[in-house]
Amino acid sequence: MAYILPLLSTSMIVLSAILVAIGWALIRRGETKRHIQVMGLASLFAVLFFVIYMSRTVLVGNTAFGGPDHVAPFYHIFLLFHIVLATVAAVLGLLTLYYGFKKQFGKHKRIGPVTSVIWFSTAVTGVAVYLLLYVIYPPGETTNMFRAIIGG
Numbered sequence: 001m002a003y004i005l006p007l008l009s010t011s012m013i014v015l016s017a018i019l020v021a022i023g024w025a026l027i028r029r030g031e032t033k034r035h036i037q038v039m040g041l042a043s044l045f046a047v048l049f050f051v052i053y054m055s056r057t058v059l060v061g062n063t064a065f066g067g068p069d070h071v072a073p074f075y076h077i078f079l080l081f082h083i084v085l086a087t088v089a090a091v092l093g094l095l096t097l098y099y100g101f102k103k104q105f106g107k108h109k110r111i112g113p114v115t116s117v118i119w120f121s122t123a124v125t126g127v128a129v130y131l132l133l134y135v136i137y138p139p140g141e142t143t144n145m146f147r148a149i150i151g152g
Contacts, residue, residue: 005056005095010130012049016042017123082125089122
């Protein structure tokens with residue numbers, strides 16, 4: 001039961017990325033109304049991810065890497081890369097939504113594909129982090145966020 005929240009949050013971001021891909025395909029076909037609907041749903045799943053992730057981080061803590069010591073430095077570098085990607089994706093996602101809502105379609109169209117590619121990369125690296133923490137290696141201790149990120 002302790003690992004249901006990480007599975008749920010990872011699932012939410014994967015569903016969000018799949019919906020972003022569908023939304024991208026829809027707009028390329030000129031289906032603006034369906035694009036807006038699907039991207040709204042993608043945004044909802046992204047918000048659900050964030051709420052679940054932050055709730056777990058604040059109330060329970062984060063899981064430290066439990067794999068072998070010789071793998072840990074590579075995991076932590078990969079995790080930092082994922083965190084940077086996720087942060088950039090979130091900021092660009094909000095900016096892309098803003099441009100869409102404000103009907104600044106030129107800016108929305110320019111930034112949307114970049115945002116989507118970074119979003120996909122974040123989802124893929126997020127799944128990899130989940131697999132490394134909970135599937136491939138036994139989970140480490142649950143600890144505060146900073147200790148889980150930098151190790152030690």
